[in-house]
Every structure is written in structure tokens, then in C-alpha cells.
Amino acid sequence: MPSAESRKPAHRALVISLINDASLFPPAALPMAEALEGHAEHRRSGDADLVGPFLVGVPAVPDLVSAIAAGSPTPPSLGLVARPGTSPEDTAGALSELRAVEGADVVSLDVEWTPGWRSLDVSGLRVHLEVGRGDQSTALDDIASAVDVVDARAKFRTGPTPDWAWPEPDELAGFILATGRRDLPFVLTGGLHHAVRGEYPVGHRTEPQHGLLNVLVATHASAGGADGRTVRELLEIRDADALAGIVAGWSSPDVAAVRAAFAGYGCCDVTDPIGELADLGLLAARTA
Numbered sequence: 001m002p003s004a005e006s007r008k009p010a011h012r013a014l015v016i017s018l019i020n021d022a023s024l025f026p027p028a029a030l031p032m033a034e035a036l037e038g039h040a041e042h043r044r045s046g047d048a049d050l051v052g053p054f055l056v057g058v059p060a061v062p063d064l065v066s067a068i069a070a071g072s073p074t075p076p077s078l079g080l081v082a083r084p085g086t087s088p089e090d091t092a093g094a095l096s097e098l099r100a101v102e103g104a105d106v107v108s109l110d111v112e113w114t115p116g117w118r119s120l121d122v123s124g125l126r127v128h129l130e131v132g133r134g135d136q137s138t139a140l141d142d143i144a145s146a147v148d149v150v151d152a153r154a155k156f157r158t159g160p161t162p163d164w165a166w167p168e169p170d171e172l173a174g175f176i177l178a179t180g181r182r183d184l185p186f187v188l189t190g191g192l193h194h195a196v197r198g199e200y201p202v203g204h205r206t207e208p209q210h211g212l213l214n215v216l217v218a219t220h221a222s223a224g225g226a227d228g229r230t231v232r233e234l235l236e237i238r239d240a241d242a243l244a245g246i247v248a249g250w251s252s253p254d255v256a257a258v259r260a261a262f263a264g265y266g267c268c269d270v271t272d273p274i275g276e277l278a279d280l281g282l283l284a285a286r287t288a
Contacts, residue, residue, distance in 0.1 A: 028268035159190025
């Protein structure tokens with residue numbers, strides 16, 4: 001197995017705009033001005049192309065508008081997140097307010113999947129529809145039926161919250177396979193801070209987390225027709241070098257197949273996964 005120093009970097013297209021900036025959300029939950037300054041720093045860095053839009057929750061939109069008016073940097077692209085339970089009226093109002101921010105392009109909307117989601121004005125947006133646990137077939141069938149007219153993706157929560165237990169590998173594998181069977185792109189949220197599956201400190205506790213490389217490799221296997229057991233086992237691997245070696249060997253068509261399926265995810269500290277991928281030798285320096 002090549003060392004990180006000698007490993008061939010992965011195709012950069014694998015991670016371009018993969019990691020959306022969710023620094024306003026737990027566990028980071030940064031103050032608005034600090035989060036906006038941090039996002040501006042990411043945009044000035046050599047890895048700016050890896051970072052997607054700045055994500056803001058519906059309740060935080062007025063704070064965002066006020067911070068920008070007070071001199072905080074305006075993110076070039078914004079994503080609005082309406083967590084499950086947010087009313088359509090509140091979502092629509094926040095979206096209208098966000099679209100009025102001068103110098104920012106609102107590019108995505110994250111909402112809970114419900115049968116009435118199509119009543120929202122989603123023109124010009126990538127729509128990420130969060131599905132729950134259990135039988136997801138009705139939701140996924142509905143989202144898949146909309147992709148010809150709306151840039152819709154299915155969304156699944158990979159990290160724990162007070163009312164959402166950490167999903168085990170078999171549950172995440174089932175979601176990846178179910179979206180793959182429908183040729184439906186997906187996004188993830190929560191818990192994907194690290195390159196490889198493991199237990200990691202979060203504040204004063206330790207919690208299990210899925211690994212970004214695990215998800216990429218499992219998605220590649222699903223796109224190639226692997227069965228549920230194989231996809232689940234790939235999500236369980238804890239050998240970072242083994243996973244890095246697989247990803248480094250992918251061709252351009254391999255990368256295209258993975259990113260056609262796995263469109264991106266929100267991370268509250270984008271430097272975590274970027275730094276770990278770099279340490280594994282998977283990120284080459286950008287060329288002018």
C-alpha cells in the first residue's frame with residue numbers, strides 16, 4: 001500500500017464543491033459574524049473549489065442579513081436549510097428574504113420531504129428533500145419523479161441529534177442503494193467530519209461517525225451494482241490507507257459516477273475533512 005507521501009492524488013473532481021459550509025449548525029454553531037469570516041477565509045484558500053455554499057437555517061436568516069449590513073463578508077453562494085418541522089410559510093418567507101441579499105446567489109434549499117413540498121417556489125434552486133427512517137420508498141419515488149423538472153436530490157441525516165440516533169451502516173447502505181436504484185442523486189448531513197469511520201470526540205463526549213471515504217467508496221460500489229452486504233461492509237472499514245488507495249485509483253468515469261450519485265454534504269468545519277484528505281495524499285495542489 002503506497003504511503004501518503006507517495007500516493008497518487010485522487011481526481012480533484014471527486015471533491016469539487018463536495019463539502020458545504022454548515023458552520024452555523026451544531027456542533028460548531030459559530031456566531032454569525034465568525035461563521036461568515038470563516039467562510040470568506042475558505043473562499044480565499046487554495047482549496048476554495050472544494051467548498052460549496054454557505055448554509056443558513058431559516059431562523060438565522062435575519063441575523064445573516066443584519067451581519068452583512070454591518071460589514072460581514074457576503075458569501076457568493078447561499079443554501080437555505082429548513083429543518084424538519086419548519087412551516088412552508090416560514091420557509092417561503094426566509095427564502096424571499098435571502099434572495100434579496102445583494103451579491104449572493106441562493107443556490108439550494110433543504111426541506112423535509114412531505115407530499116406538499118412542490119408548493120414551494122424552488123425555481124433556479126437545487127432542492128434537497130430530507131427523508132426519514134423506515135420505509136423511504138414513497139418519498140424516494142416522489143423525489144425521483146420530479147427530477148425531470150426540478151433539480152431534486154434526496155437527503156439523509158448521517159449524524160445524531162437529540163431525537164435522531166446515529167444511523168448504523170446497514171441503514172445508510174440501504175439509503176445509498178435505494179437512491180441508486182432510482183438514479184436519484186443524494187446529499188447527506190451531520191457527522192461526516194472525518195475521512196474514515198470511527199469514534200471521535202465531540203465536545204465533552206465521544207460519538208460514532210461515518211467516514212467520508214467510506215461513503216465515497218460505498219457509493220461507487222452501489223453504482224457498480226454491488227449488493228447490500230458489500231455496501232454495508234465498505235461503510236464499516238476503519239483502515240484509512242486502504243480506502244485512500246481505492247479512491248486514488250479511480251478513473252475519470254469512476255469519479256463521474258460517484259459524484260453523479262453523491263452530490264455533497266454539510267459539514268460544520270470544512271477544514272476537518274479537507275485536512276484529512278490532504279494528509280492521506282489524496283489532494284494535489286491546485287494549478288493556476
